[in-house]
Amino acid sequence: MTHADLEQLAAGYVLGALEPDDEHEFRRHLDACLLCASEVADLEAVLGELAFAVPAAAPPRGLRATLRRSIGFSPRQRGLLAFQPRLGRPALAVAGALLVTLVLFGLSFANMSLRNQSAIEENQLAELRAALSQLGDPAARLLRLAPPPGGTGRGTVAVSDATGKGVLIVEGLPGPGPGQVYQLWAVPPGGDPDQAAPGRVWISSAGVATIRFGDLPVQAGTTYMVTVEPRGGSVRPALPPVLSVTP
Amino acid sequence: VRLVREPSSPRPARRTTTSSGEGATARVRAARAYRALQDGQLVALVAERDAGALDALYDRYGAPMFALARRILSDDTLAATLVKDVFLALWASAGRFDATRGTVGTYLLASTQHRAAEAVRERMDRRAPDRDAAGFEVDPRTYLEPDLRQPADRDLDRAQRAARIRAALDDLPESQRHLLGLAYFGGYTQREVAALVGEPLPAVQTGMAAAMRGLRDAIMRRERARPRNSTSR
Numbered sequence: 001m002t003h004a005d006l007e008q009l010a011a012g013y014v015l016g017a018l019e020p021d022d023e024h025e026f027r028r029h030l031d032a033c034l035l036c037a038s039e040v041a042d043l044e045a046v047l048g049e050l051a052f053a054v055p056a057a058a059p060p061r062g063l064r065a066t067l068r069r070s071i072g073f074s075p076r077q078r079g080l081l082a083f084q085p086r087l088g089r090p091a092l093a094v095a096g097a098l099l100v101t102l103v104l105f106g107l108s109f110a111n112m113s114l115r116n117q118s119a120i121e122e123n124q125l126a127e128l129r130a131a132l133s134q135l136g137d138p139a140a141r142l143l144r145l146a147p148p149p150g151g152t153g154r155g156t157v158a159v160s161d162a163t164g165k166g167v168l169i170v171e172g173l174p175g176p177g178p179g180q181v182y183q184l185w186a187v188p189p190g191g192d193p194d195q196a197a198p199g200r201v202w203i204s205s206a207g208v209a210t211i212r213f214g215d216l217p218v219q220a221g222t223t224y225m226v227t228v229e230p231r232g233g234s235v236r237p238a239l240p241p242v243l244s245v246t247p
Numbered sequence: 248v249r250l251v252r253e254p255s256s257p258r259p260a261r262r263t264t265t266s267s268g269e270g271a272t273a274r275v276r277a278a279r280a281y282r283a284l285q286d287g288q289l290v291a292l293v294a295e296r297d298a299g300a301l302d303a304l305y306d307r308y309g310a311p312m313f314a315l316a317r318r319i320l321s322d323d324t325l326a327a328t329l330v331k332d333v334f335l336a337l338w339a340s341a342g343r344f345d346a347t348r349g350t351v352g353t354y355l356l357a358s359t360q361h362r363a364a365e366a367v368r369e370r371m372d373r374r375a376p377d378r379d380a381a382g383f384e385v386d387p388r389t390y391l392e393p394d395l396r397q398p399a400d401r402d403l404d405r406a407q408r409a410a411r412i413r414a415a416l417d418d419l420p421e422s423q424r425h426l427l428g429l430a431y432f433g434g435y436t437q438r439e440v441a442a443l444v445g446e447p448l449p450a451v452q453t454g455m456a457a458a459m460r461g462l463r464d465a466i467m468r469r470e471r472a473r474p475r476n477s478t479s480r
Contacts, residue, residue: 007456008449008452008453008456009452009456010456010459011452011455011456011458011459011460012430012436012437012452012455012456014357014459015360015427015430015431015455015459016360016361016364016365016430017364017430017435017436017437017440017455018436018437019436019437019438022437041348041349042463043459043460043463044349044353044357045349045350045353045463046459046462046463046466047353047356047357047360047431047459048349048350048352048353048354048355048356048357049408049411049412049462049466050356050360050412050427050431050462051311051312051314051315051356051359051360052311052405052408052409052411052412053409053412053413053416054311054314054315054318055314055409056310056311056314056405056409057310057313057314057317057318058310058313059309059310059313059327059330060323060327062327063309063313063327063330063331064302064305064309066327066331067301067305067331067334067335068298068302070331070335071298071301071335071338072298073298073299073301073302139285139287139288140288141287141288141291142288142291142292143291144292144295
């Protein structure tokens with residue numbers, strides 16, 4: 001088949017309407033033809049839009065609940081934006097004991113706890129929104145930073161390819177210790193932490209902190225980590241990090 | 248101004264609030280925060296096993312996915328199962344999602360169409376392996392007619408996209424729209440379509456290609472004419 005013949009198959013390929021032999025031949029051609037790859041990408045977007053031509057139909061009420069159950073989602077679990085750690089079995093036992101204690105102290109205590117949790121969540125969300133706004137790019141990429149096993153704290157990096165800016169939002173670190181600071185690092189693509197570029201330092205561990213990147217690189221493939229360093233910061237990171245991008 | 252379906256407001260605060268009331272308020276706040284994120288950000292969070300982000304994508308695409316699957320399969324239960332499976336596939340593979348090859352919305356809706364078309368093919372093969380044009384039970388031109396049992400779409404973004412694609416479909420020649428309907432909503436392969444409409448296969452291939460390109464060009468024309476303050480994901 002000529003290129004013109006194969007190009008005519010792009011629509012059928014996107015629609016999933018090719019016969020197996022035609023599909024096989026078109027796939028092979030697609031791997032080597034940038035023109036057809038571009039055509040397929042365009043037509044796939046059209047395919048997505050075609051779905052909106054179908055008159056609206058509300059999904060059954062139980063579908064969301066079924067989906068949530070399938071992935072182990074509970075209404076209390078709100079992932080990144082709630083900054084809630086996943087609990088292991090020992091932690092669950094402790095949580096159970098804590099729950100009994102809460103019951104003994106009565107509903108008012110429980111309400112206070114929930115109010116605090118809600119306030120913390122609001123702070124984190126406000127920081128995330130502010131960070132995206134500061135970057136001037138609502139489509140900024142988000143990366144999650146987590147501690148090593150047994151560690152505490154969490155972080156979210158938001159980086160903008162469009163503006164070249166980035167910020168780290170960090171929460172729950174225990175404090176760097178006397179004479180020490182936290183320091184942000186950019187690990188180049190390839191993942192060698194010894195080659196990491198040094199970023200800003202900070203001390204505060206209270207509440208949520210937002211650390212601007214300054215000159216730190218933001219290109220795709222760069223990852224980020226936080227270490228504890230001597231006051232004033234370092235040019236080489238002291239490993240292992242207290243927070244790093246989750247694999 | 249963007250009109251989206253807001254979750255019900257929390258009840259006015261009482262002197263002593265209940266724990267469930269606090270939890271509901273926090274849930275509403277979290278849902279609003281996710282809603283502020285774009286699709287690409289949500290899928291990045293899904294890759295991090297963030298169930299709330301998947302929930303937010305369900306809010307965005309669950310209804311059009313279900314509507315599409317229901318139209319193709321003509322079965323609410325099968326359609327709901329299919330939509331769940333597509334989301335579970337995203338949950339399992341979001342880390343490998345390549346945003347440079349298309350948006351997550353396109354991925355979800357295209358996956359829904361492909362799976363539903365595949366299911367229809369299997370069902371038809373079981374029911375009538377030797378079917379011919381007489382086995383064609385549903386006129387695909389009726390697929391786009393409003394279903395009066397369903398409420399009108401109250402989401403402005405979805406309503407605008409629906410109006411745009413319907414107008415683009417209206418611009419197509421009737422014959423091209425017919426070919427597209429058979430493949431997209433009927434799940435027929437190009438060879439089956441050729442047999443159904445009594446045209447040679449190359450003519451069907453050319454017609455479908457022209458239809459899809461015609462839609463693409465019409466969408467782009469309307470996108471360029473869209474007011475600047477309109478948002479898109």
